[in-house]
Amino acid sequence: MNAPRRPAGTSASGLALQAELPICQTDLPLGWYQPELRPYAEEYLALPDRTPETVLPWLDRYVRPAQEHFGEALLLLAHFYMGGEIVKLVERYGGAVADSYALALQAARNPERKVIVESAVHFMAESIAILAGDDQQVWITNPKAGCTMEMLAKDHMVLPVADQLLERYGDELCVIAYMNTSGRLKALAGRTGGAVCTSSNAHLVVQWARAQGRRILFVPDQHLGRNTAARLGMDLSKLAVLPDPQVFGGGYALDDAVVAGGLAALDAAEMILWGSFCGVHTIFSAAQVAWWHAQGWRVLIHPESPLEAVQAADGVGSTDYLWKQVLAAAPGDKLAIGTEGHFVRNAAALGAQRGVEVRHLAEIPGSASGGCGCATMSRNDPPHLAGLLDLLRKGAAPDLNRVLAGDAVDELSGARDRLDTAERAALVADARRALEAMIAITERG
Numbered sequence: 018m019n020a021p022r023r024p025a026g027t028s029a030s031g032l033a034l035q036a037e038l039p040i041c042q043t044d045l046p047l048g049w050y051q052p053e054l055r056p057y058a059e060e061y062l063a064l065p066d067r068t069p070e071t072v073l074p075w076l077d078r079y080v081r082p083a084q085e086h087f088g089e090a091l092l093l094l095a096h097f098y099m100g101g102e103i104v105k106l107v108e109r110y111g112g113a114v115a116d117s118y119a120l121a122l123q124a125a126r127n128p129e130r131k132v133i134v135e136s137a138v139h140f141m142a143e144s145i146a147i148l149a150g151d152d153q154q155v156w157i158t159n160p161k162a163g164c165t166m167e168m169l170a171k172d173h174m175v176l177p178v179a180d181q182l183l184e185r186y187g188d189e190l191c192v193i194a195y196m197n198t199s200g201r202l203k204a205l206a207g208r209t210g211g212a213v214c215t216s217s218n219a220h221l222v223v224q225w226a227r228a229q230g231r232r233i234l235f236v237p238d239q240h241l242g243r244n245t246a247a248r249l250g251m252d253l254s255k256l257a258v259l260p261d262p263q264v265f266g267g268g269y270a271l272d273d274a275v276v277a278g279g280l281a282a283l284d285a286a287e288m289i290l291w292g293s294f295c296g297v298h299t300i301f302s303a304a305q306v307a308w309w310h311a312q313g314w315r316v317l318i319h320p321e322s323p324l325e326a327v328q329a330a331d332g333v334g335s336t337d338y339l340w341k342q343v344l345a346a347a348p349g350d351k352l353a354i355g356t357e358g359h360f361v362r363n364a365a366a367l368g369a370q371r372g373v374e375v376r377h378l379a380e381i382p383g384s385a386s387g388g389c390g391c392a393t394m395s396r397n398d399p400p401h402l403a404g405l406l407d408l409l410r411k412g413a414a415p416d417l418n419r420v421l422a423g424d425a426v427d428e429l430s431g432a433r434d435r436l437d438t439a440e441r442a443a444l445v446a447d448a449r450r451a452l453e454a455m456i457a458i459t460e461r462g
């Protein structure tokens with residue numbers, strides 16, 4: 018069979034699957050697999066080791082027949098933050114690795130691909146589904162793979178608070194929903210005349226909303242919201258931060274006791290930040306940046322990190338920006354990168370091919386928090402990929418793995434609340450409006 022074409026709108030990661038690299042995806046306990054996928058996990062765990070020599074022939078038994086069966090209709094996708102081995106496996110089988118913006122566009126840009134299988138977190142798969150045609154199916158290899166930032170901003174937590182803000186500020190308020198949100202929150206953005214944003218275009222989207230004189234509710238990441246405001250030169254004293262959802266949950270009544278600075282601070286705010294965050298990125302500090310600077314290294318960081326670390330760094334940007342910085346570095350360059358651990362490991366492998374040294378920003382002697390990876394995203398492992406493709410070929414894939422716009426997944430229990438057809442159509446219309454607003458703003462620059 019010919020190697021499948023690379024899908025439109027993606028590029029190779031530049032990481033060859035090297036025989037000497039171990040397959041070191043962390044094994045999950047058997048009880049964590051859906052019953053339908055457990056036989057594949059049992060086979061995988063019974064392999065004598067996790068080297069490519071044993072894992073690849075085992076994967077070929079399931080992946081190749083699925084590729085023969087679906088041909089060009091099948092599209093495999095992974096996010097840059099997936100464990101390095103899944104990134105390389107997806108590329109080995111002709112799939113594509115991208116950031117969340119490029120992933121979201123995959124169905125729309127590749128209409129001939131009818132069966133799209135994603136190894137990443139749920140909101141990324143749902144964003145693809147929102148923009149997919151009626152004849153395209155989106156599947157996720159593990160439905161329990163969620164983004165913890167998104168899990169602290171579920172619709173039942175945010176919508177009651179947003180309703181109170183809409184009552185207080187009326188049409189003046191619009192919602193900007195970071196890509197790391199459910200379709201239900203993207204639809205809220207669309208209903209309020211707002212937009213979706215990513216870490217690479219948040220400044221453009223916020224600028225667009227401010228130019229219309231809108232007061233912004235930014236969900237869910239307080240750090241990206243604050244860093245974006247700083248980048249735009251906004252008065253940071255005019256940001257209101259809603260409480261930590263780990264402590265307060267959501268759905269609370271907005272009053273002086275809940276909002277820092279009270280309701281007066283809320284009324285004075287140009288931008289109101291939901292209080293969520295990414296545990297992987299909040300470990301970074303200005304002290305870590307100073308340590309690497311003292312060793313003569315350049316520091317690059319992702320804008321989901323705290324403001325003081327971002328302001329101390331030499332460059333800030335999305336995963337796409339960080340990857341391109343590694344590609345553009347000259348031999349002998351030394352880069353400390355503050356983002357997800359698997360990405361940095363992949364970037365280090367890429368840099369090593371070209372004489373560029375890459376380290377994780379938190380990898381400092383004596384530090385307890387070095388090199389943290391996105392554990393929930395890594396719940397998509399080789400048995401999930403092999404099992405789902407095999408079950409899809411047999412027409413027996415679990416419905417839980419099918420991703421439809423508006424699905425609300427409880428990543429802890431695996432339970433799902435699915436909208437009916439009419440509700441889903443309304444949600445897709447609203448969420449698409451917000452996504453298309455982002456695409457138009459981004460493409461205008």
Ligand code: SF4
Pocket residue numbers: 098138163164165166167197295296297298321357391392394
């Ligand atoms: S790294 Fe953080 S923001 Fe990104 S998917 Fe994982 S938990 Fe979410």
